Amino acid sequence: MQTSQQSTKERILSAAEVLFARHGFDGASLRQLTAAAGVNLAAVNYHFGSKDRLVEEVFRRRLDELNSRRLKALARIAGHPETTLEDVLAAFIKPALELSHDGSGTLFMRVLARAFAEHDDTLRRFLSENYGHVMRQFTAEFARLLPHLSKEELYWRIDLVTGALTHAMSGFGMIQRKSDVTETMHREQTAAHLIRFSAAGLSHP
Amino acid sequence: MQTSQQSTKERILSAAEVLFARHGFDGASLRQLTAAAGVNLAAVNYHFGSKDRLVEEVFRRRLDELNSRRLKALARIAGHPETTLEDVLAAFIKPALELSHDGSGTLFMRVLARAFAEHDDTLRRFLSENYGHVMRQFTAEFARLLPHLSKEELYWRIDLVTGALTHAMSGFGMIQRKSDVTETMHREQTAAHLIRFSAAGLSHP
DNA sequence: GATAGCCTTAAACGATCGTTTGACTCAGAC
């Protein structure tokens, strides 16, 4: 079975991402999940130890990718004299939107948004540990380009940018992709709107 | 028992708001809930019919209040020649932040944010039905003050404002209230930041 | 005091959950 398809472990991870996003962490049962993945019920506990560790693994797999893309994009422009605020925002925003369009789904960002909403302290700490240094690097670059802002003012504004981004990613909003617009085009439109909106919100006097 | 305290129905609603916010709709069981409320397990099904209808009722109670406050604030300023963009944003934002600080809780907005994240279509329709006319009125007023924006451009920007607001309300962000700042002061700071950020994001050329 | 209707109560119901168990398969090492 592994020869023609993915490994059992990866089949579980893929199915988990879809079902967690669709029904939540509690809402998606291991029986649904393993049925969708075409594996035995006991396989989750065998390969991951528990459902909670599976959840963690789903996150880690995607967040590592997002982290690396963001940092790579930032490294290309950080510190350069000709770098604009919009460039930094693009490095922050585009990888996130791309990730939500990558492979198995627009769905992962709903998983993430849901995790935020769950407001679980364990998960919060996990995200902070894996994201802390990324946010610090972006904050430093924003600070360089917005020297007229106090530290606290800058934190506030970055936080609101994050809110707008999270909202846009998770597809909560009124704005839905219309059927005559491809997913790629919609993503680029979203990025463009987010970048302009955020640049204005960040840099206003 | 009802004479010295609230009615059973209201005790359930109050406890539900707290526990739904803390543990989610699935995560909070009726047994926890009724124990916290000091009522019998069967009381929920007797008074509300089912757990789902209880969830709905928790929402309705708060959203009706939010709706009415927003519309009242908007009515005071809509159409006036001296009304500014910041005024409309204040009418949109402040009632939401006040609600998240009202009575039994900072918690309701976490409930709401969680509901967004649950992404349930039933709940989405419910919110759209109860919120549709409010959003339309605000959109009309925004359109009046921002005549240079196309309809679609305006929709996008309002959506991003909503995202920033939701994010700020639900306490996800990095920005946490410090212990030496009162809750009221923190709320006013949040409102001020949100209004200025959103005004810049909405009105930029 | 009897009756009726609202409400509360303890107990049970069936379903479903995450997890564990023990047997089975099967490829590679010796």
Place this chain on the structure above:
DNA sequence: GTCTGAGTCAAACGATCGTTTAAGGCTATC
């Protein structure tokens, strides 16, 4: 050929879930 260990499988475990039931308490009405 035998043994080993990783992986898969059906079945069961105990716990917990939302909901229902049947009995009883309480108040108001007559």
